[in-house]
Amino acid sequence: MDIAVKHRRTIIDRKELVETLDAMAAEKLGNAATRIRLVQIFKAALAAGRAECRRRLEATEATGRETAAGLCFLVDQIIRTLHDFTVGHFYPIVNPTAGERLDLIALGGYGRGELAPGSDVDLLFLLPYKETPWHEQVIEFMLYLLWDLGLKVGHATRSVDECIRLAKQDQTIRTAMLEMRWLWGDQLLYAELKDRFTRDVMAGSGTDFLQAKLTERDDRHRRMGDSRYTVEPNLKEGKGGLRDLHTLWWIAKYIHKVDDAADLVGKGVLSADEYRRFVKAENFLWDVRCHLHFVTGRPEERLTFDVQPELARRLGYTDHAGTKGVERFMKHYFLVAKDVGSLTRIFCANLEEQARGRSSRLKLLRIPKRAKKLEGFLQEGNRLSVIEDTQFELAPIDMIRLFEVAQRQELDIHPHALHLITRNLKRIDATLRADPEANRLFLDILTSRKDPETALRRLNEAGVFGRFVPDFGRVVAQMQYDMYHVYTVDEHTIRAIGVLHQIESGQLAEEHPVADEIVAKILSRRVLYCAVLIHDIAKGRGRDHSVVGAEIAERLCPRFGLTEAETETVAWLVRYHLAMSNTAFKRDITDPKTVQDFAELVQSPERLRLLIVLTVADIRAVGPGIWNGWKGQLLRTLYHETEPLLSGGHVTAGRDRLARGHAEVSARLKDWRQDEIEAFFRRCPDSYFLSTDAPSIERHARLIREADRDNAPLTLATRIDRFRAVTEVTLYTADHAGLFARVTGAISVCGASIVDAKIFTTHDGMALDVFTIQDAEGDPFDRPERLAKLSTTIEQVLMGSVRPREILEGRAAPSKRTMNFTVVPRVLIDNNASTRMTVIEVNGRDRPGLLFELTRALFGLNLTIRSAHIATYGERAVDVFYVSDLFGHKVRHGGKLKAIERRLIDVLTPPPAGSVTVVGAGPAGADTAARPRRAATR
Structure with missing residues (x-):
């Protein structure tokens, strides 16, 4: 495990440092002045050494592990030199007693000889017995000076007896001591501690340690989300990260x-190839x-979006073949994480196999006493294994049959x-892939x-x-570099299949009543499951993944045994998922034209049923909170x-619907006189009654x-709809130009997210605007104090006492994560999507x-907003406005349409920032479902 540090003296020259300290001591500056100079000298040495380690890493003269070893060597020399100066000049002792000995021991990762740029330095001050005044003075002086140098020192002061007692009680302390390394001082104390730790702590406790470490690992995985395929992974604590490799190493060492990990090959725990994979994974992660610690300047362990492009650049990943360098880098990361999982299974399997030959007192894992044959395999307890080690070599199809039998019999797969x-x-x-069975x-x-x-x-x-479905293999560990997708493509797909199974088994009936009701009416389950499997299989190929995916479906489904009709349906679902x-x-789904266009695309009730279930599964699998x-x-x-x-129905004629x-409505207003009801009907436009429920x-x-x-000048009402997870805000006031933009600004100021808006004007000039809003987490905007503030702010904005633009301009800039992306601004103007209005869709970062600026721009263009649909897909804003001109007509003049596009592009174009360009519009290629946008950050 030890890594040799090359050209050590260019990192720190201890001899030169000691000479500098001795020269300073000869000046007899006094304790206070000496301490100040001491900090200056050590700080300069530490900074120079760190700079050299960083230079080597960034110049590719050193690997990550060599850098960690170099930083460890640097701190070693600092601590050793500081110790000698402390006991030689500040707290000398002429005739030390047996109880005044002191050892410095490195623990944990520092003990292992690996120190990341931002890692803690774990030190044990080892004493023979209890602490003496001399010990206290030396340790306190050293610690305060190390802290002054900016080092994060985790420390403990214990005797040998205390170390052994605590190691028996606490697995964390036991693990830290497992990798202890003598650093400086009386080496006899260290030798005594190591010998007693082996005899009194490790001996006979292998089973307990193994189980504790595996339980600790599983708990950590659950805390971190229990998936190695989140697109902002934690490379240290996450599943498949460095801590998993450390866990394997701790168990092996114990x-x-x-x-040394290489010794595991000789002991038969890992093969030579598996050991190479272990080292390769460890080297990559280091x-x-x-690089991550140096880039961020702190002990950051998460690969967040704002650092991924820079890490990709430093590590040599470039854009090519339609794939961004950052995506190639992250795919490599996920494949390494997957390899770590594979090594974990192999390691546990070998431990279990070795345990078979030991006495019952030494067994490391519970081995079932009896095994029985089951459908060509061996069942051991609740796990399925092979009968012979050559089984897969002789019958490769058994590699698939094993999982089918295990699934059907509800068994786990044996690690072996x-x-x-x-x-x-x-x-x-290819032969196995073509095999019908x-x-x-x-x-x-x-x-x-x-x-x-x-x-x-x-x-x-x-x-x-x-391997069996190579098209799926291409998206294994495939990430999309945006803030919308939470998982890699393969993980998202598998989760979507899981959601589909939950719908089908009735587990999501309350949340998805329609999907729950109609899933049983679907004629072909095979079509639905294959469509979910294939819907994103063409991600990352440089073309529209829906189109390419449909082509793959046409090729893949016959291989799976689907009929021609089933294949055609799967391909259609993938193409239009x-x-x-x-x-x-x-789109405004209360507009009959919208529904008619959608119906013409779908064409059959079966396709509609399949499509809604597929859509629900897809959205649910995007990530938490979507x-x-x-x-x-x-x-x-x-x-x-x-x-x-x-x-067999038809679009109801407008008069009939009206x-x-x-x-x-009349049936609901039974307490009104008939003339009042008729007056209300005459007062509101037909479009209001056609698009609003009773x-x-x-x-x-x-x-x-x-x-x-x-005679209220302004009436504001709020209604919380828990089932839809929204708050409905209804505004009734005299209509005037720019009203919608000003209310939008007020809502933005209050921190609400607008997800939908309907704007109506009565025939006598009153505005009836209905805004559907949520909080930043996608829940109803329902806290009483926030609703009160919303009402007050809207009133103040409409009166002119509060100016939203000034407040919003004073808000903090977007986070670095958002600023790191560049979304190409795009404006789409459609005069065919609605019978009465022009539909404008804007896409931008x-x-x-942003929403306030867009609505102000539309107002400045003399356009009237009739409805709005607001959403974000990660860093991408997608807003759709249904507008008309001042006379209530569609905008048809070519010059006017170009002016609208230019003005909105100007609004969408952000200041130059970031290094990654995301091309495309809205959710196309973005897994179907948007997050409502946090208006306060727009």
Whole structure:
């Protein structure tokens, strides 16, 4: 494990440092002045050494592990020299007693000889007995000076007896001592501690240590999200990170009493190839970690979006073949993390195999006493393994059959079997891929009613999935460099299949009532599951992934055994898997033209049923917090509006719909006189009744009557809808130019997120505007004090006493994570999407005050906003406005349309920043579902 440090004296020349200190001591400056000079000298030496280590790393003269070893050597020399100066000049002792000995011991990672640029320095001040006044003075002087140097020193002062007692009680202390290294002082104390630690602590406790470390690892994985495929991973604590490798090393060192990982090959724990993979993974992770600490200037362990491009550049990853360098870098990271998982399974399998030959007192893992044959495999307890080690070599199809049997019998896979799969993956070749029986087994796994998510994840972790379906193998560990996607493409796909299984088994009935109801009506489960599997399989190929994915479906589905009709349906679903979310979230679904266009695309009730279930599964699998009740309501509304048109119905004539709406409202206003009801109907435009449900119209009618009776200049009402996870804000006041922009600004100032807006003007010039808002987490904006502030702010903005633009301009700039992205500004103007209005869609990078600036720009262009649909996809803002000119007509003049596009592009164009360009519009290629935008950060 030791890494040799080259050209040590260019990092720190200890002899030269000692001479400098001796010369200073000869000046007899006095204690206070000497201490000041001491800090200056050591600080200069430390800074120069760190700078040299950094220079070597950035010049590719040293690897990450060599850098860590160099930094460790640097701190070693600082501490040793400081100790000698302290006991030689400040607290000398002429005739030390047996109790006045002192050893300096390095613990933990520092003890291992690896010190990252931002890591703590863990020190043990080892005493023979209890602490003496001399010990206290020396230790206190050294610690204060080390802290003055800016080192983060974790320390303990203990006797040998105390160390042994605490190591027996605390696994953390035991682990730290496992890697202790003598640093300086009386070496006899260290030798005594090491000998007693081996005899009194380690002996006979291998089982307890192993179980404790594996439990600790599992708990850590759960805390970190239990996935190694999050797109901003923690390279130290995350699943597949450095801590997992450390855990393997600690267990190996404890159980096998080795001091170097290479010794594990001789003991049969790892093969030579597996050891090389261990070292390769460790080297890569240390390269990344050292660069990360130097780039951020702190002990940062998360690979956040703002540092990923710089790390990719430093590590030599460049853009090519339609893939960004940062994506190539992160894919390499995820593949390394996956390899760490594979090594963990192999390691545990070998431990278990070795445990078989030991006496029961020394067994490391619980080994079932009896094993039985099951469908060509060996069942040991609740795990399935092979009968012979040559089984996969002789019958490669058993690498797929193993997972199918395990899934059907609800068993786990034995680590030894996974180990053998790793060694036989190359036997999954074109012949096996063409085998009908192998494809039947795979399809059975995919469509099983017994937890397909877990089975497919195991298949993927073992490397079988990507080998058997090479198109899927291309997206294994494939990330998309944006702030919207939480998981890699393969992990997102497997999670989506898991969500589909939950819907089908009724586990999500309360959250997704429509999907729960109709999933049982779907004629072909195979079509649905294959569509979910393939919907993102073409990500990262440089073309529209929906189009390429449909082509892959046409090739792949017949191989799986699907009929021609099933294949055609899968290909259609993959091609248009974003259509329903795009329509629901970016268009006015109360407009009959929107529904008619969507129905013409879908064409059949079966496709509609398949599409809504696929859309729900896709959105739910994007990441935590992406799905909410508002999205669910939009999708359900679109489904219910479209389904009659595909079941032999037709678009209801406007007059019929209007009459039916009037009748429903009249039934709700039974306490009103008929002439009052008719006056209300005459007062509001037909578009209002055609696009608003009867319960909402009733609420608005009562609000308007009360406001008119009180002659209120401004009426504001809020209603919290828990099921849709939104708060509805209804504004009733005299209409005037720029009203919508000003209210938008007020809402932004209060920190609410606008997800939808409907704007109506009565025939007598009153504005009835309905805003649908959420808080920053996608929940209802419902805290009483915030609602009170919202009402007050809107009133103050409309009165002119508060100016939103000034407040929003004073807000903090976007975070570095957002500023690191450049989204190409894009404006799409569509005069065919609505019968009455021009639809304007804008795409750009989100930033403070953006929504307010856009609405002000539209006002300046003499456009009237009739409705708005607001969302973000990570760093990307996607806003859709339904507008008309001052006369209520569509905007058709070519010159005017170009002026609108130019003005909005100007608003969308941010100041130059960042280094990554994201091309595209809205959710196309962004997994169907947007987050409502935090208006306060716009």
